[in-house]
Structure formats: structure tokens, C-alpha cells
Amino acid sequence: MIIRQSTNEDLDRIMEIYKYAREFMAKHENPNQWGPTNWPPKDLILNDIAQKNSYVCLNDNNIVGTFFFMQGHDIEPTYRRIENGSWLDLSPYGVVHRIASDNSIKGIGSFCLNWAYDKCKHLRVDTHGDNHVMQNLLTKLGFVHCGTIYVEEDPFPRLAYEKVSNYKE
Secondary structure: OEEEOHHHHHHHHHHHHHHHOOHHHOOOOOOOOOOOOOOOHHHHHHHHOOOOOOEEEEEOOOEEEEEEEEOOOOOOOHOOOEOOOOOOOOOOOOEEEEEEEEEOOOOOOHHHHHHHHHHHHHEEEEEEEHHHHHHHHHOOOOEEEEEEEEEOOOOOOOEEEEEEEEOOO
16 A cells, blocks of 8 residues: 545545545444534545645555645644643644545555654544544554544544654553
């Protein structure tokens, strides 16, 4: 598998993958994360592509996954306030959002998250409380649950995770 930045030509396939992901989440006891709002909207993905923060994962030249990735200092406004815990490290970090796959092969999510982590060695991710698939993946990859954050898109709290190269439990 390889990762590359998304292009406008990828948009239809990206939206197909998000449609599949919404259906997958609904079947796995997570209907509220993206389902009720048909998240993410096409305009947001087009903006991600224009800002060069949208990526696709390819297997044999076929797009099998997609995600948002950005890195910097204090880049995610919703991460400024964390409840029931705290971040492990306040240094610049990378953030992954909207990660999804078509589930055509095993390991797409791990591959994408490991790629992002390799870029910065300090990564933050959040997920819905009902998204046990993502929670298990994050734990398997060595992410630490740090607390709870809230997003503007809906009223559901998100579990906040972090992985830092120099962190020792």
C-alpha cells in the first residue's frame, strides 16, 4: 500500500468510501458518529484537498482508504479543552480525522495511522464513544486514551487519544 495526497479527481471515490464507512459504522453499533449528518460533506473534502490535508491509501493503484492529516502547533481548536484527563505532551502534533476504508483488505486503518505517525512522531486522534472498532485499533497501535473532547458537528463527546514517541507509561 502507498499513501498520496488526494486530488479533485479522487473525490467521487473518496465519497464512496465515506458512504461505505457510514454503513459499516451503523452495522457495528455506531450509527451516530457520521450517519445522521451524512458526514463528511463533499464541500469539506474539497476544502481538505485544496488545503493539501486530504490523503488516499492505494492498493494496486486502487483507492482503498482516505483520511485528513495535518501537523503543527495547536492546530485542532477542539483539542484545546480536554475533560476527564489531559494530553500527554503539549508540543506540536499531527492530527488524523475522517479516516475511512472500503474494507477491501485488512490493515488499511493501521497503515494510514502508522504513516501519519511516522511523519511527526506525535499524533492525536479522537473518535466517537460508540466506535469500538477505532478504539481497539488505536489501543493496538499504542495510542493512550487521554480524556474527552467535544466537536462542533454534533453533541456526542469524543474519546481523545494520543501517541508520542517519548511517552512511557
